[in-house]
Amino acid sequence: MVSAQLHLSAAIDGAGHHPAAWRVSAVEPAALFTSGHYLRHAKLAEAASLDFVTLDDSFALQPGGADVVRGRLDALLTLAAIAPVTRGIGLVPTVTTTHTEPFHVSTSVATLDYASRGRAGVLVKPSLSDAEAAHFGRRPAPSPEDAAAENADVLDVITRLWDSWEDDAIIRDAATGRFIDRDKLHYVDFEGRFFSVKGPSITPRPPQGHPVTFAYDGPADVLLTGERVPGAKAIEPITVLLAPTEEAAHERKRVLDDLHPWQPEGRSFVGTPSRLAEELLGGDVDGYLIRPAVLPDDLALFTAETVPALRAAGAFRSEYAGTTLREHLGLGVAANQYQGA
Template sequence: MRGLLHLAAALDQPGVFDGGAFTGPARLAERGGLDFVTLDDSFGRPGPDALAVLCRVAPATRRIGLVPTVTTTHTDPFRVQAAVATLDWVSRGRAGWRIDVSATEDEARLFGRRPAASADALWREAGETADAAARLWDSWEDGAEIRDVATGRFLDGDRVHRVDYTGSAFSVRGPSTMPRPPQGHPIRVVDATDGDARTVAARHADVALVRAASPAQAADLRDRLREQAAAFGRDPDALRVLVSLLVDLGDGEYAAEPGWGAPLFERGRALGGGGGPRPTARGPLYRGGPVDLAELVTAWHAEGVTDGFHFVPVEPRRDLERLVNGTVALLQHRGLFRTFYPGSTLREHLGLARPANRYAASRATAAARGAS
């Protein structure tokens, strides 16, 4: 029997600058039990800072994961990791970080420090930033804070570590300026459809998003990611791969247009007939009703080609409401998606263990050798 689906949704509202406007949709997604919501961001378009907005959303929600896009280009890795760790503390362990790069010359000119680089170089730097962030999150071991008023000791110096990390474009000494985040490492999310980003996802991501228009394409991308993760020494079962779909639910309960929504199914098996999402410049687009979307999700899940779905509403408020009240409710009724949160952190929603602290493990190993 296959495990339950993992479901997520985007909160993007182009042209909206009021941070409070994102609270209602986040609560709606939480009412549906979604694992997490994402909020996109870039230097190339106007809009509020995604991480700051979700820091505002955090106190207004209780369980749902909060995943802003934070670019690794033109930014200080030390500040990036501290900002993401702050969101994890503010949300009590519900933070994620969607890793992205800034590839255009227009974005580079905003900073004026260097010209735009190749995708290969940018994603190599992104991988190094993800690695440095994990080391900085580990730089305070659990229990490093003593807070002993009688002795005046605030920290156990043996449990706080310099990271001394050197990448191709930066170096970080450390340690971090704050204790280890509640999740140990906030969840790292990467859109892994393209080759350069796929390597970073296989090596560093907890969740990989893939833009696939067919079950075969989704299965191929998932298999390649899992193989790469294993080649990097990771357990491929610790990587969640979600299909990212644009969804236009403007047709309400009516059947999807031929060639747009779900194909005909029999016992979870696709019978063909030209159904399924259509490729667009923004990625695969499903257009139809929430019931047909539930049929598509059910069929892809039955084929075992994905761990779940990340939905990007075309019309934010309308489509998210129909997604939660229609598609998600139907999947819950079929026993394919949970009806309550089993834990309080995003790692628990995704079924991922809290990572061990690398410095604590090294210290324990050294102590064991010294005692032998």
Template sequence: MGTRLHLAAALHATGEEAFTATHWADLVREAEHGTLDFVTFGDSLGGAPGLDAVLTAARVAPLTTHVGLVPTAVVTHTEPFHLSKAIATLDYVSRGRAGVELVVAPDPADARHFGRRGVGPEPELWEEARDYAEVLRRLWDSWEDDAEIRDEATGRFVDREKLHYIDFEGRWFSVRGPSITPHPPQGHPLIAASEPLGDIVFGDDPSVPDRLVFRDADASASAGQFAAWHAEGFAGFRLHGDLRRITRELVPELRERGLFRTSYEETTLRGRLGLARPANQFA
């Protein structure tokens, strides 16, 4: 895990500012000023009105260069094929800084927005989300890195031998594939959730095996508390609250303690978090 901790910020906006791209871009630039690892964009089906998290992240991606962009996706009522290409696209426009936080929607009122299905108990929804995450990974891998030919002379765009059907069959959905978006720059954009089904777990138990565990915390906590939690085994923290207080007060204090970076080094989000680029399972 190393001696330095990781920091992320949960971005929030209310009122009219929540509907302006300029405001979101300013927030992300502030996070980048503080050399944070990534930011998350909240989203829900039944909460306060707001912009789509994935589209917002894609809008601000070209305006930043380093900080990771992790929008929320409610997987209970969305299709994995559509999300896979949206996050792959975000990985391209951000040049390898994309991720996605998967959440579920157990509220029957959310289901009534769609009218296609009821919802079961929350543990069952997380089982569905686990399959969902697996389909995302397989669709991202359905193109090999060198599948694109782009040969104008022969009119061949892609090597069909390097595109793969994923043929996923599960309880909740079946997906044949392949994707219509080439293999993302990171191979697999980051997958986060409050359950251990991806690369990062947002939770309170630092002992989850083979996962980076981020603890949610308020920005008002002293740097010493983060150091103590980090010593307990937490890889990092997703902070809520005043973003400028995080970047202008907390980050300098953590740097003085030698616990946080002073500049960006790795170019991809996976690389910054010490996660290897996954081998393509179909290659």
């Protein structure tokens, strides 16, 4: 038995992470543009008590040419649509921070936290392409350094805005006609290189206080706080292609690569569910974001066979111990920086 408890999550993008997934998946291509498709895979992850699912997004079409899935639904709106009919799984959309107002990011993610009853997170990602900048026409694409600096400012500001309402700001005093205590709403007064935000938010403080913020740190890590700070947890993405035998797994890969030659970014695994469990147990990160090569095939095998193997090794819980994403991830209560100010 091992003492460390892994955090496990799954990407539920399109027909799977491999560009040719839509050509072999049982999922009808038209289903990719329905909320029901993402609900089915979120519920599959939820049945295995995974911490959260992610849904990618961008202001650009998917790269790769005419033989890949092109077009996407808005990730945050899609997860908001399925939030009321899920019960335990965390919901983490990607939100592009470049060209997007931080105030809107803050209120939208806070709304997802209300819709999910405290299970929201957000993966903030900048945009670097001229094509995406041309959709807005307000400014050119930033340099990588400026994009990273702006992304950090966005993380700072959305947290300030979530805190701009104290937890007990809503008083609902019918006798005096006061719905809120205005002394418990706060200006954030942020002035930076890229934007300024006055505040307070128009949305009350989210159920979690701070929905969990994620940001990429290099090609391999996703950090829960968006920065390398004490208490941050590293979640490593890993693309998985599974089958009952090693030979069958490599044959699946051959078929997919014949349809569209592809080398996944970051870490990848091809093999059996049990061998994947052994590999995950030998890692030095806090957890993994599983990117199934094909949906639902690889997510189904992962939840049906890899997850039980990890439980048998004492590395993953058997059920949800809490109700919020912060509780799933073992994060403490989010203190309000303005409380009592």
